[in-house]
Amino acid sequence: MTVSEWPKQAVSWFDERLPVFTFMQHELNEYPTPRNLSYWWNFGSLAGIVLVVMIATGIVLAMHYTPHVDMAYDSIEQRIMRDVNYGWLMRYVHLNGASMFFLLVYIHLFRGLYYGSYKAPREVLWWLGIILLLLMMMTAFMGYVLPWGQMSFWAATVITNLFSAIPLIGDQIVTWLWGGFAVGNPTLNRFYSLHYLMPFVIVGVVMLHLVALHMHGSNNPLGIDRKEERDSIPFHPYYTIKDALGLGVFFIVFAVFVFFAPNFLGEAENYVRANPFQTPAEIVPDWYFLPYYAILRSITFDIWFIPAKLIGVTAMFGSLMLLFALPWLDTSKVRSARFRPIYKQVYWVFVVDCLVLGWVGANRPEGHILIIGQVATAYYFLHFLVLMPLIGWFEKPRPLPDSISKAVLERPAPPAEAGTGGAE
Amino acid sequence: MMRRGILAALSAAVIGLGVGASVSAAEFEAPPLQDWSFSGIFGAYEKASLQRGFQVYREVCAGCHSMKLVAYRNLSALGYSEKEVKAFAAEAEVTDGPNDDGEMFPRPGLPSDRFVPPFANDQAARAANNGAFPPDLSVLTKARYRRMGWEGSDYIYAVLTGYHDEPPADFQEKYREEQKKKNKDREEKDKKEIKDFQVAEGMNFNLYFPGYQIAMPPPLADDGVEFADGTKATVKQMAKDVTTFLAWAAEPEMEERKRLGIKVILFLLVLTGLLFALKRKIWADLH
Numbered sequence: 001m002t003v004s005e006w007p008k009q010a011v012s013w014f015d016e017r018l019p020v021f022t023f024m025q026h027e028l029n030e031y032p033t034p035r036n037l038s039y040w041w042n043f044g045s046l047a048g049i050v051l052v053v054m055i056a057t058g059i060v061l062a063m064h065y066t067p068h069v070d071m072a073y074d075s076i077e078q079r080i081m082r083d084v085n086y087g088w089l090m091r092y093v094h095l096n097g098a099s100m101f102f103l104l105v106y107i108h109l110f111r112g113l114y115y116g117s118y119k120a121p122r123e124v125l126w127w128l129g130i131i132l133l134l135l136m137m138m139t140a141f142m143g144y145v146l147p148w149g150q151m152s153f154w155a156a157t158v159i160t161n162l163f164s165a166i167p168l169i170g171d172q173i174v175t176w177l178w179g180g181f182a183v184g185n186p187t188l189n190r191f192y193s194l195h196y197l198m199p200f201v202i203v204g205v206v207m208l209h210l211v212a213l214h215m216h217g218s219n220n221p222l223g224i225d226r227k228e229e230r231d232s233i234p235f236h237p238y239y240t241i242k243d244a245l246g247l248g249v250f251f252i253v254f255a256v257f258v259f260f261a262p263n264f265l266g267e268a269e270n271y272v273r274a275n276p277f278q279t280p281a282e283i284v285p286d287w288y289f290l291p292y293y294a295i296l297r298s299i300t301f302d303i304w305f306i307p308a309k310l311i312g313v314t315a316m317f318g319s320l321m322l323l324f325a326l327p328w329l330d331t332s333k334v335r336s337a338r339f340r341p342i343y344k345q346v347y348w349v350f351v352v353d354c355l356v357l358g359w360v361g362a363n364r365p366e367g368h369i370l371i372i373g374q375v376a377t378a379y380y381f382l383h384f385l386v387l388m389p390l391i392g393w394f395e396k397p398r399p400l401p402d403s404i405s406k407a408v409l410e411r412p413a414p415p416a417e418a419g420t421g422g423a424e
Numbered sequence: 425m426m427r428r429g430i431l432a433a434l435s436a437a438v439i440g441l442g443v444g445a446s447v448s449a450a451e452f453e454a455p456p457l458q459d460w461s462f463s464g465i466f467g468a469y470e471k472a473s474l475q476r477g478f479q480v481y482r483e484v485c486a487g488c489h490s491m492k493l494v495a496y497r498n499l500s501a502l503g504y505s506e507k508e509v510k511a512f513a514a515e516a517e518v519t520d521g522p523n524d525d526g527e528m529f530p531r532p533g534l535p536s537d538r539f540v541p542p543f544a545n546d547q548a549a550r551a552a553n554n555g556a557f558p559p560d561l562s563v564l565t566k567a568r569y570r571r572m573g574w575e576g577s578d579y580i581y582a583v584l585t586g587y588h589d590e591p592p593a594d595f596q597e598k599y600r601e602e603q604k605k606k607n608k609d610r611e612e613k614d615k616k617e618i619k620d621f622q623v624a625e626g627m628n629f630n631l632y633f634p635g636y637q638i639a640m641p642p643p644l645a646d647d648g649v650e651f652a653d654g655t656k657a658t659v660k661q662m663a664k665d666v667t668t669f670l671a672w673a674a675e676p677e678m679e680e681r682k683r684l685g686i687k688v689i690l691f692l693l694v695l696t697g698l699l700f701a702l703k704r705k706i707w708a709d710l711h
């Protein structure tokens with residue numbers, strides 16, 4: 001055996017015992033992928049990379065952080081930000097990474113909404129995505145509490161208090177969550193423990209997400225299944241390079257925030273030490289929670305004997321739970337909004353509705369803001385519960401192309417779509 | 425179409441952020457934006473200003489405000505020599521111990537000590553200040569910025585220069601207008617009488633402090649300090665210098681951060697350019 005051959009031999013020796021190399025060859029190299037994926041299909045892998053960045057920086061931060069109400073703030077603002085070599089870098093990457101993670105995942109989710117990626121046979125893939133979003137939200141919330149600033153403390157208080165809306169046992173649950181009769185040291189300790197644990201649970205669910213994805217492969221901008229051989233191309237090198245290019249662009253955006261506007265996305269008030277005796281003028285969550293916060297605070301009225309708070313909490317959780325039923329709420333057989341003239345319009349109205357909810361969430365629920373919030377909340381539910389089923393029934397979809405390659409290779413594309421063809 | 429929709433969505437988002445920033449609890453004038461040497465991507469702290477600012481802090485602010493996160497050794501970043509830093513530290517008295525006899529003992533401060541606070545605890549600070557608490561200044565500039573509004577340093581400069589013996593006449597006029605506007609939204613029985621703004625007992629009028637009044641008496645007066653470098657100590661000069669010092673204290677990593685950021689982004693631009701070329705080449709045979 002020549003020197004150049006023995007690594008190959010070693011690889012096949014190992015592979016016959018544990019097929020990691022075969023697996024990688026199948027799932028990352030040959031893996032047949034639709035030839036027409038647009039850059040909207042980059043966001044899943046970007047999210048995966050940010051997850052790794054978050055875990056890496058988080059582990060370094062954990063080496064210097066002290067989870068105690070008297071020391072947490074100093075361990076970050078004093079030790080990590082000033083004394084630890086490049087501690088400020090780790091901290092700002094982790095802080096802004098959380099925002100970036102949500103930004104990417106929201107784009108990823110809205111990509112799925114536009115192209116009908118949640119429809120058969122990808123329902124379980126979609127469910128796993130929603131579970132990932134829920135896990136991310138829990139992780140982000142607990143992480144936000146760790147610096148023990150004013151917003152940390154009061155966000156923890158407000159959010160844990162939501163559980164008191166549960167009839168009969170609500171108050172006991174809150175006490176149990178706190179580990180005492182107020183948010184305090186036991187709360188901080190358990191949040192820290194869970195904040196370290198959850199990302200690894202997320203990694204596990206991401207694996208399942210990918211297994212589910214690879215069962216049927218990616219959906220695509222046309223939303224039709226692959227029929228001919230030339231509809232697919234191997235993942236490597238085509239999508240490895242496309243993902244790498246997307247990563248480069250994303251890292252530039254990320255770096256602009258980390259190095260030049262590290263506190264732009266955060267709340268200034270969190271640089272004030274937690275003070276249980278002084279409620280801040282405004283308690284607002286980070287931007288990625290604002291739409292849910294708006295839904296929660298829009299419900300200001302009791303219905304019959306059900307108190308407003310319980311309805312608000314239910315509406316807030318419901319807004320996410322609803323997504324699980326989406327594959328059946330959407331009654332259209334056509335996946336991609338490109339061929340759905342009515343849904344396409346309604347989709348963008350829904351996007352604006354979510355942004356409006358975000359804006360409402362950043363403001364006090366008073367006067368016209370409250371009204372706008374209530375209308376936007378109602379529309380959110382209307383979109384899923386009424387519009388989605390109705391449009392599916394009554395809309396006349398445009399004719400679907402015979403196959404991906406016919407549509408992509410044998411131009412001209414239909415005139416209405418001519419503008420987007422190049423970018424996708 | 426996806427592209428047009430995104431534009432609409434983005435503009436909605438930008439409008440949303442802007443309006444979101446304009447709502448607050450207690451009213452105050454928005455601080456005017458200043459031209460800081462340390463803002464912008466190439467911004468750096470001006471050493472002479474930092475040293476003057478530290479002098480203002482030491483001689484004026486340190487009587488009431490702590491800066492617990494900053495250590496004396498950090499002062500070398502202001503351009504002081506090791507000897508000078510030692511001397512600054514030694515001015516403070518630190519309680520150390522216990523010694524071999526089990527006693528706590530006072531000793532002069534060392535460069536490794538954090539700035540010694542003026543009061544033993546928060547209660548003592550309140551007691552000495554009519555019940556008002558002078559906040560720690562270590563990260564104040566980071567705690568007082570407003571997204572899409574102003575920098576923390578603009579706010580601090582505005583408060584330091586925003587005192588008036590009496591609320592000015594044009595302020596009172598505006599204040600009345602504001603009240604009238606609010607009354608319009610109120611029910612008949614909740615309408616309030618329109619009055620001039622009254623400064624409460626023991627408070628000081630300040631245009632830029634939330635609620636227009638502040639417990640801190642005007643800390644700066646012309647020639648309140650005598651600058652070592654001979655700069656004339658006007659209120660504006662002192663306010664500018666001490667704010668620069670506080671900005672440094674809050675973000676001592678800022679210069680290094682921006683320098684590294686420029687390198688990282690240049691690197692990423694080149695890398696992304698190469699990846700772009702490679703992507704075009706690899707995909708060429710598909711189209």
Ligand code: HEM
Nearest residue numbers: 041043044045047048109112117126129130132133218219
């Ligand atoms: C930790 C967060 C997540 C990670 C790391 C992740 C990762 C990925 C990756 C790598 C892909 C394949 C590439 C792509 O299509 O972009 C993918 C596809 C997909 N993901 Fe996610 N995802 C996450 C969260 C979500 C969420 C929140 C949802 C929706 C609720 C979701 C729904 C989907 C769907 C439907 C697909 C298939 C899309 C298609 O083929 O058209 N994912 N995900």
